[in-house]
Amino acid sequence: MADDVSLTMGGSTISGWTAVRVTRGMERIPADFDIALTERYPGEADVVVNEGDPCVLSIGGDSVITGYVDRVNDQYDAHNHLLAISGRGKCEDLIDCSAQFDSFQFMNATAAEIATVLAKPFGISVKAAAGGLQIRQYIMNVGDTPYSVIDTVCKLSQLLCYENTDGDLVIAPLSTDEAAGGFALGVNCKRAGYLRDLSQRFSEYRVYLVGVSSTVDAGNQSFIEYTVRDTMMPRYRPKAFIAETNDAGATVSNQHALWECNRRIGRGNIVTVTTSSWRDSAGTLYAPNTLAALSMPQLKLIEGQKFTISEVTYRRDMGGTSCDLILMPPQAFQPEPINYLPLAQDVGAAIGQ
Numbered sequence: 001m002a003d004d005v006s007l008t009m010g011g012s013t014i015s016g017w018t019a020v021r022v023t024r025g026m027e028r029i030p031a032d033f034d035i036a037l038t039e040r041y042p043g044e045a046d047v048v049v050n051e052g053d054p055c056v057l058s059i060g061g062d063s064v065i066t067g068y069v070d071r072v073n074d075q076y077d078a079h080n081h082l083l084a085i086s087g088r089g090k091c092e093d094l095i096d097c098s099a100q101f102d103s104f105q106f107m108n109a110t111a112a113e114i115a116t117v118l119a120k121p122f123g124i125s126v127k128a129a130a131g132g133l134q135i136r137q138y139i140m141n142v143g144d145t146p147y148s149v150i151d152t153v154c155k156l157s158q159l160l161c162y163e164n165t166d167g168d169l170v171i172a173p174l175s176t177d178e179a180a181g182g183f184a185l186g187v188n189c190k191r192a193g194y195l196r197d198l199s200q201r202f203s204e205y206r207v208y209l210v211g212v213s214s215t216v217d218a219g220n221q222s223f224i225e226y227t228v229r230d231t232m233m234p235r236y237r238p239k240a241f242i243a244e245t246n247d248a249g250a251t252v253s254n255q256h257a258l259w260e261c262n263r264r265i266g267r268g269n270i271v272t273v274t275t276s277s278w279r280d281s282a283g284t285l286y287a288p289n290t291l292a293a294l295s296m297p298q299l300k301l302i303e304g305q306k307f308t309i310s311e312v313t314y315r316r317d318m319g320g321t322s323c324d325l326i327l328m329p330p331q332a333f334q335p336e337p338i339n340y341l342p343l344a345q346d347v348g349a350a351i352g353q
Helices: 092-096 111-122 146-156 249-267 344-350
Strands: 005-009 012-014 019-025 028-040 054-059 062-076 080-089 105-109 126-128 135-139 160-163 169-172 191-196 204-208 224-229 238-242 269-275 290-295 305-317 320-328
Touching: 019 062, 028 062, 028 092, 028 160, 062 092, 092 111, 092 146, 105 111, 111 126, 111 135, 111 146, 111 169, 135 146, 146 160, 146 169, 204 249, 224 249, 238 249, 249 269, 290 320
Parallel strands: 126 169, 204 238
Antiparallel strands: 005 012, 005 054, 019 028, 019 305, 028 080, 054 062, 062 080, 105 135, 160 169, 191 269, 204 224, 269 320, 290 305, 305 320
16 A cells, blocks of 8 residues: 555564554654554464554655654454554653753753753754754753753744654754645645634734833833734734843843734634645655645635645544644744843853853
8 A cells, every 4th residue: 555654663564554643743742643453353473562662653665753652552352453552752751751961050052962961861863953052051940851941942042843753853943845736725635724813913012121210110101112013903902021131131022022923923824734645746745844835715815825834644544544734824933032041049150250
């Protein structure tokens, strides 16, 4: 069968799965899968699958998830054998476990360097398209997961972090790669939806400078430091933020107001697509962090407008083969600007005093 799904563990490979659900996403770390098969009158030479086994799930000749088997459900009766397996990518350990680093403090390190140190004990490689800015100091709390730390330092560098098909952690900016052929209703798209939502959008986003003097009126319009307007919001709906302190505070607060506006616009325009193929017109599996041009005038979308694929789910069951995708405008995925402040007792060390 074309694009047969196979699961390889050690030297053994199982294929012929009759029920498949494989999901990868930009904001879904790790990738995960549920697969199952039913044998009628099963023999005694069945391949043994154990929970915890390292595995590679492939579609056709392409690896899709490299990770571990989490759960195995074996069921037998007089006539049938049901084997159901669930697993996740290697980065599951970065999500589930607590971070370990002797000093619990990183000094003058980039996001890529911090991620590499935290991922190494779990046998996970870090693929960094960009190292990011040098962070003077980052202090972990006991119990922090590696991913929570990595996610924070990536935001400081305005980078994304997600899992690739080899189970590596990728640190990179938003991609400009494009899926060949895009999506067109009636051509390669059998079903599509377009959710337009204004409920979490505002007409303007204001950043206020707040003084420490008792004579300063924080609500006075003269203390508005920065304003971002959403011209597509049809009525007056203001959202206010207080500018953060320290050298970078105002700059980061202004960037955050712009990010809030753009992200809410992006998250308020969600396209869902179902196609019968798992691959684009060039034969490449659909993947997250990929642009796709949309030709869907029926949904009042601008012809050729490009949305970013957020999540991909490959499915196969009694209803046939399909691929479900979630797409949003690229600004929906820009990392949040944040202002990290070192703990007071370590500020001197952080600035070399």
